[in-house]
Amino acid sequence: MTTALSTPKSQVKSRSWRPWIDRLLPLVGVLVLFGLWWFVAISGWVNPVLLPTPWTTLSTLLTALTTGTMMTDLVASVGRTFSAFLLAAIVGVPLGVLLGSSEKLYRSVEFLIDFFRSTPASALIPMFILFFGISNLSKIIIAAFSAFLLIVFNSAYGVMHAKQSRILAAKVMGANPWQIFKDVLLMESLPQTFIGLRSGISIALVIVIVAEMFIGTEEGLGKRIIDAQQILNVKDMYASILITGLLGYTLNVMFLLVEKRLIHWSGK
Template identity: 50%
Template sequence: MRAVLPPILGALGFIAVWWAAVLLRVADPVLLPSPAETLRDTIEGFRNGPLLFDTWRTVWRTVQSFLIATAIGVPLGVALGARERIYRAVEFVVDFFRSTPASALFPLFLILFGVGEGTKIAVAAFGAALVILFNAAYGVMNARPTRVLAARVMGASEARILWDVMLWEAMPQILVGMRSGISLALVIIVVAEMFIGSTDGLGQRVIVAQMLFETGLMYGVIFIAGALGYSLNLLFLVMEKKVVHWAGK
């Protein structure tokens, strides 16, 4: 209860402030509907509208891009981290594109992949892969020297040291990268759904609701996207505690 209570109180506090803003007419009721109206419109969107399908499409695109990013970022990051000189040679390129807003890369990916499903997944996978690669490489490079030295003294080969020592030492940092990667993938997917010829997804639903002045539904979709991001982050936090329980020991 101690762990659950603060988030619940925070959510209730947010709703109370929202209600107060509506009652005080801080904004036009058309632009700022009440929490009850937003909840009603969101439920209606799930019952009789395409909101359930839109949510599924966004989740599926995010999962696809994350799996591609993980399949590329983890092995490449581990390989580069094991050869620090090589990583230092490409570090500028990795950091440059990792720091570049993904939306600025949309025109490039549109030229490469055209207007379609592949573009959204590719640009999200690219952004997430760089974050995962960065964390995996630094996780390997920061492996504790005493354990690596102990493995060498016992006659372990470089491949064995990489697999049995460095990889497990880097696992906490790799999971941090994966947690950041899936959150970034969700953000890029939602933005891509807004601007790259999409007919479904939460991003597209926000744009359509905004144009039709369905503000209750618009806020509801925004909260659904936020809840997805929060849930994915929470899932990976639990995984970090369960899977890499040796972190920091």
Template identity: 30%
Template structure:
């Protein structure tokens, strides 16, 4: 009598590189967001910390609502989004072709990568006096700070994305007689596109981290400016509200990049 073969055990969600259903994913995501907020609410309600230094979630939410209806929250958010988007777009417009060339050609790598490495370690805030001297205190100065904070990192990451294109693809294209231009346009850039989009998603986060620094440059509006102004008067509910709003906007942009990545490169999200 032959033995009955039992079906293979279904792999658990905790195995390495395991798979989650969308329902499970969003359940864990909600839990990951809920736990810190619950800890914050419990700590503020316990009375262990002075509310001046740690206002509760309800107080912060109330402040955000009053900010929305009384203090032009939409205007502050819109101008901050504009500054981040403009600085980021300028960085991407220059960093993408430059990173592609650095990753493709060793002479350009030798010429530009050490210089880029050197500049990227300089803090963006150190450039504020020069930016104000060269560009004044208008919007161009704030956009420039965000540009400085993201451009040099983006160049090196894009170059590395290009260098990681499999050598077999390059050799196959050379065997078929591809020119340098065709190699860059049809092989390197096409193969590196998924990684480059991930690089743009990551550096968008860095652009938001430089927002407060950018709005140090004689700003009179924006979320970063509101946070800095609230600091002077110990309005920690406004500080918390501004930080959370920046996080929410950044999270929405991040999810937008992830959605675009899934739509453009569905094969990179397939699970075995």
């Protein structure tokens, strides 16, 4: 009887390994990408000068970070990205919540938000250069503007689509309009607001890199990429692109972790 009810050892072992397998699943895509990259690099289909192997690129990246100037460029790009993001969030979140709390107010500016949100930010770079020159401030303002539009839209959307059942429940319990706004609308909007913040910092990084490529600057990952391309230093170019992607991924993961910890009621 005991033998019939007992769990086979093979099943116990498979269950113990399952959490580790699930954690390693995201690495499958990375290994496939690096495998294809390595195969193409050594196949002779592409000139080796134009496509180094992934291991050569990683070695160049580590060397540039530890003994070269890449850390200086990385710090410069991160600083601009966070400056732009903070500026966009400080202005965008309160404005988005305000617009979302009044449907008529939001409808009055909806076209402007959608128009500029649909316009490629890189197309606006010449306009910002005319107003702010080629200073460090211009790069931050350009990135902040792009992030601001995403943050405003998502914050307003979150407020406007708060669950009506909770609003009605608060009214039945005698809550006044300020309490409904503060305890229901604002809290209901936070999951969507965090989506806007996460998207905002991602687009801020993208625009900062593009601005560093085409607006004069002394340091930054964008400048490093374009300089390496112009002198055909492809190893450093690929290494700089790789660290830029890792930076964007890290920022996204950081916001996801903060969102899960702070917005634990999301979807409930």
